[in-house]
Amino acid sequence: MVLTGRVAALAAIGAVLVAAAAPSWAGILGVTGVVLALALVDVLLAGSPRALRLSRDGDHTARLGTTATVRLSVRNDGRRRVRGLLRDAWPPSAGAVADRVAVDLPAGERRLVETELRPTRRGDRTADRVTVRSLGPLGLAGRQGSHAVPWTVRVLPPFQARRHLPSRLARLREIDGRSAVRVRGQGTEFDSLREYVRGDDVRSIDWRATARHGGVVVRTWRPERDRHVLIVLDTGRTSAGRVGDEPRLDAAIDTALLLGALAARAGDRVDLLAYDRQVRADVPRLDATDVLRRMVGALAVLEPELLETDYRQLTAEILSRAGQHALVVIVTGLDSSAVELGLLPVLGRLTRRHTVMIASVADPRLAELAAGRGDSDAVYAAAAAEHDRLARAQLAELLGRRGAHVVDQPPADLPPAVADAYLELKATGRL
């Protein structure tokens, strides 16, 4: 049962009637009784929202920043016409553009209602209820009912670092291309044998094969492939802090996506792990063909947890996943004692067997504060910022001294910086 503004308007017009014609309690009672009786008739004549059958189809996923469309099919199984308002309720961050539509549904017919979503945050967005308010023929009153029509749209991370991918792939081909010279060097491995052509380095002649074959045969080399790259995302409390306008974790996800896509194209074996005190995401053996799809799907629902990351346990997880020599990329934030107390003591166990890169999301606000001059407030803020920058620098030096490669950059610059560091390691054969 639901009333509309018309009932109130009718009762207000009735006030004139009462004042002019029947200024008594009986008059008030009579006018109000007529108004309520009309409303009651309207309720009885309104189509029942309960008799509606609803179902959905449409997009299951949407990249952040794009639009998803979810269609709602409404069929009226009741005997009376359903005329009124329909609300398809979504959480605020699903960004439903217009969640209220007018419906007019004669008995036995069906309509499609399209809801456009422009999500404002990554993650799963689950539809709430569909509520229908069906008004009677007079528009005075009606019935209202809700339906549960489950639907989930997974909002994928935007992968803004995507624009850095072509240039890094070109650089990768360059490293490959250097091997077109087919010289033996660091970061190369044996590829194949072929006949000697003039200009080849005589040092690469394979004498044993030459003896077997009859002609002169040289060995060729290519950049090392099939290396193991393990990307570890720290989803503990350091990843929750806001840098710029988004949590640190979002920058970490962008970094992981760019590095994963690049490494998979380079022919390396890529594993992904998100961890704080338990495994939040675990995507093993990413192929170049579906690396982005699988990573994006797994990372979309990742949320920062307000926990201290257990680095000791994380080390055990890493060691159990990467048996052979691997490149372990830990994406975290350097600005807390958590790293000093947690990561530093266990770093030695990792660097003993693996190449470790620590990618840290720096806060550009620190540089902004450190540049503050002019009045005492700004200078005190600059001193505080210098304090933190010195601490970060010292921590980075400590980590570097223990054998880790540290990349500390603001969110926008971190993904390409990590990709470049990876390419450098690859080019110099230190993977």
Place this chain on the structure above:
Amino acid sequence: MSTTTAPPESRPLDPTGADHWRRWRRPLTVVAFLLVTAVVLGIVQSQAGRGYLDPEGVDNPGARALATLLAEQGVDITSVRSNADAVAAAGPDDTVLVTVPDLLGPQQIDRLVDTGARLVLVAPELRVPDYAPGLSAALVDAPDAVQPDCGLPVAERAGTARLGGLGFSGDLSRSEGAACYPVDGEPALAVSSTESGGQVVLLGTAEPLTNEYLDDDGNAALALGLLGETRRLIWYRPIPEQGTDAPAAFTDELPGWVRAGAWQLAIAVALAAVWRARRLGRLVTEPLPVVVRASETTEGRARLYRRGRSREHAAGLLRAAAIRRLAASARLPGETGEPGADAVSALAATLAARTGRPAADIAALLTGPPPADDAALVRLADDLDDLENAGVPRDTGASPTGKDPRPS
């Protein structure tokens, strides 16, 4: 609610009539039980104690016995509670028994007196002069059996009666006044007249009228004599009433059509409230991400420095950062946060050679005493900037406070 269709087919969520019944039957049962209990208790209570001098009360302070006796004598008893009812019921040939005369305000007393009825007041104290001008009440001994000791026929007929508590003194000469049952020398029963000339009887205590003492001594005879004098008796048990002295509310002055229209408008407003109050479906909630900026701790530290005016600390930090950057640009060892004095003097010498400033000035800037006040601190920061801008080689030209020259 018989739909068991699996998703994606919809499922209506609104309760049916049966659901409402299932949900509300328990609370309704409880409410019904409470109501029945209250009604039963009320009936039981009404049989027992009803209050002081209640004509229906059967307990000790009640007066049912007296009311019954009066009715048998042919006296018509009208029980009233409000002043307006009492004034409306009383006439010049009636008796009004006021059980708590002090509860009435002066205007109410005036209205009652103006009816010209005969008044019987039970234990009046503060308002005695308003009823009977010239009289006043004083505390005397507690009620006990007393001799009438006067010429009032009713008292003489009744003889000894239980009176006391309050005595009345003053001029009784107006009309046929009488002073009976003296206690401590003051009459515990006084007869006088009101301003309008009606008789007024003042009783020092209610005890001769109550169920408890009615059958003692001459109490019953005295009570019947005092109250059975006229055909009609108005039994007025006052309740505290708002003094009607205030001017009538302005709404009473409005014409009837305005008031009726206003009531109807109020109904319209209530209907509008119902219209606006109903949501189209429930609110949808969702957990929100952390909104605290990562730099919050830095800004907190800055506020701490500022509040503590820790210039020495701030200057030390600014100098350490400058030394670090200068050492990096000068390719000198200065990597650790605490460079030794040697390293700083070497750095000062290098910078002096590069910028052409005296090495002593540079060393004083980098390691001098802490600034004396905030203005000096601001100047120090600017001086360090100047030094860095001069010390940074031309080709990089980067601002000292922009990009961190630390190799990554």
